[in-house]
Amino acid sequence: MGFFKKLKERLFGAKEKDDTKDEQFDQNEIQEEKNDELIEVEKEEITKEKEITKEEIKLIKKQEKLAKKEKKELNKQLIKEKKINKYVAGLSKSGTNLTKKIRELQSNHNQIDEEFFEKLEEILIMSDISVSQVYLILEEIKKEVKAENITDKNLINEIIADKMFVIYANQSTVNTKLNLDHSGLNVLLMVGVNGSGKTTSIAKIANKLVLEGKRVILAAADTFRAGAVEQLKIWVERLNVDIVLPDKEGADPASVVYKAFEKTKNNEYDVLIIDTAGRLQNKINLMNELAKINKIIQKFIPEAPHESLLVLDATTGQNGILQAEAFKEVTPISGIVLTKMDGTSNGGIILSIKDKLNIDVKLIGLGEKMDDLQEFDLDAYIYGLTKGLMENNEK
Ligand SMILES: Nc1nc2c(ncn2[C@@H]2O[C@H](COP(=O)(O)OP(=O)(O)OP(=O)(O)O)[C@@H](O)[C@H]2O)c(=O)[nH]1
Ligand SMILES: [Mg+2]
Numbered sequence: 001m002g003f004f005k006k007l008k009e010r011l012f013g014a015k016e017k018d019d020t021k022d023e024q025f026d027q028n029e030i031q032e033e034k035n036d037e038l039i040e041v042e043k044e045e046i047t048k049e050k051e052i053t054k055e056e057i058k059l060i061k062k063q064e065k066l067a068k069k070e071k072k073e074l075n076k077q078l079i080k081e082k083k084i085n086k087y088v089a090g091l092s093k094s095g096t097n098l099t100k101k102i103r104e105l106q107s108n109h110n111q112i113d114e115e116f117f118e119k120l121e122e123i124l125i126m127s128d129i130s131v132s133q134v135y136l137i138l139e140e141i142k143k144e145v146k147a148e149n150i151t152d153k154n155l156i157n158e159i160i161a162d163k164m165f166v167i168y169a170n171q172s173t174v175n176t177k178l179n180l181d182h183s184g185l186n187v188l189l190m191v192g193v194n195g196s197g198k199t200t201s202i203a204k205i206a207n208k209l210v211l212e213g214k215r216v217i218l219a220a221a222d223t224f225r226a227g228a229v230e231q232l233k234i235w236v237e238r239l240n241v242d243i244v245l246p247d248k249e250g251a252d253p254a255s256v257v258y259k260a261f262e263k264t265k266n267n268e269y270d271v272l273i274i275d276t277a278g279r280l281q282n283k284i285n286l287m288n289e290l291a292k293i294n295k296i297i298q299k300f301i302p303e304a305p306h307e308s309l310l311v312l313d314a315t316t317g318q319n320g321i322l323q324a325e326a327f328k329e330v331t332p333i334s335g336i337v338l339t340k341m342d343g344t345s346n347g348g349i350i351l352s353i354k355d356k357l358n359i360d361v362k363l364i365g366l367g368e369k370m371d372d373l374q375e376f377d378l379d380a381y382i383y384g385l386t387k388g389l390m391e392n393n394e395k
Helices: 003-012 021-049 054-090 092-108 114-126 131-147 153-171 198-211 228-238 253-263 283-300 314-330 349-357 378-390
Strands: 186-191 216-220 242-244 271-275 307-313 335-339 361-365 373-375
Touching: 003 054, 003 153, 003 378, 021 054, 054 092, 054 373, 054 378, 092 114, 092 153, 092 378, 114 131, 114 153, 131 153, 131 349, 153 349, 153 378, 186 198, 186 283, 198 216, 198 228, 198 271, 198 307, 198 335, 198 361, 198 373, 216 228, 216 253, 228 242, 242 253, 253 271, 253 283, 283 314, 307 314, 314 335, 314 349, 335 349, 349 361
Parallel strands: 186 271, 186 307, 216 242, 216 271, 307 335, 335 361
Antiparallel strands: 361 373
16 A cells, blocks of 8 residues: 555545535534434333333443444544644645645656656755755665666655655654643743744643643743733733743843742642743853753752753744754753744755754644644644645555
């Protein structure tokens, strides 16, 4: 079975996605309600007649259980499809760009030869995949083309997608889960350069945690930029979370963190999220500032922060990778939030991150809406990026 088909099966299940699913869901619900009513009537009648047997009750209960299970499954499937749609929409710039270039290559070259591979190499490098990984991907593609004796240039699409997947997944296990489920207070520290999307990502994460039933408190430790505190305050008003503010503008960020811990002493919170300023221009200052914040955190909880997420702007491409390397030197990083994927045409950046930094991308920003920050899903990412290449290529 081809890679595209396998990928689709993993994402959508064995059946192909079809547009009648919502309708089917509604129909099922109506039918289920009818069934419920029928069951109720049946139950009443049965009790009335007092001819009920144990087997019959068992059967009715079993039917009820099955109907509930079916509904749950269908709901799960719809949530999954919503996520995939978000990936497809958020990656449409990158996907369209990659598809267009590969289609152009195919129409300009009649056969798969060295020149074809050279051009393909260029396309992949331009999509922000690191040079060393492009080399690996190409090696793999060439091997497969040779082994399978592929001469049809259109069949290469599937192999490209397949190898991108393999190269990302093979480097290590992909861990996307936020480590914030400990009993007691969990601490999440957000770092990253100015404008990368720290504050808005904090709002999105806080929103997600609140929906999961968690009690969240924010610490506005970005005391450097005028307006940063105000921005966080606005978000807090929209979400059901508390916030600790600096006493005055330009206050010591570590003092805000200290205050936040004081406030969490009564075990009223599950997660503390700390917003920081990201002045990479002055690395020594940044290093000192983050070291001081980490020291305060560890004074209260030695094993914290449970997550130190580095926020990276996908539109900054290889430059973003350099920034990340600098951050890695000043503070430990447990995962990456890759924002603004919807704003870049070069979706290969995710592969570069894995290669150059070896840190897992845990969350990916696919737009500005609250639910546009999604847990990173390799299948959905490859699907969003290569969907355009799948046409006429499914085997
Ligand atoms: N399109 C898009 N925009 C985003 C995404 N994430 C963040 N943004 C936008 O990026 C801009 C900067 O985001 P902030 O959250 O203020 O960035 P910051 O890192 O807190 O910036 P500083 O506080 O200046 O250090 C805002 O306009 C956000 O709406 C994303 O995934 N997609
Ligand atoms: Mg900010």
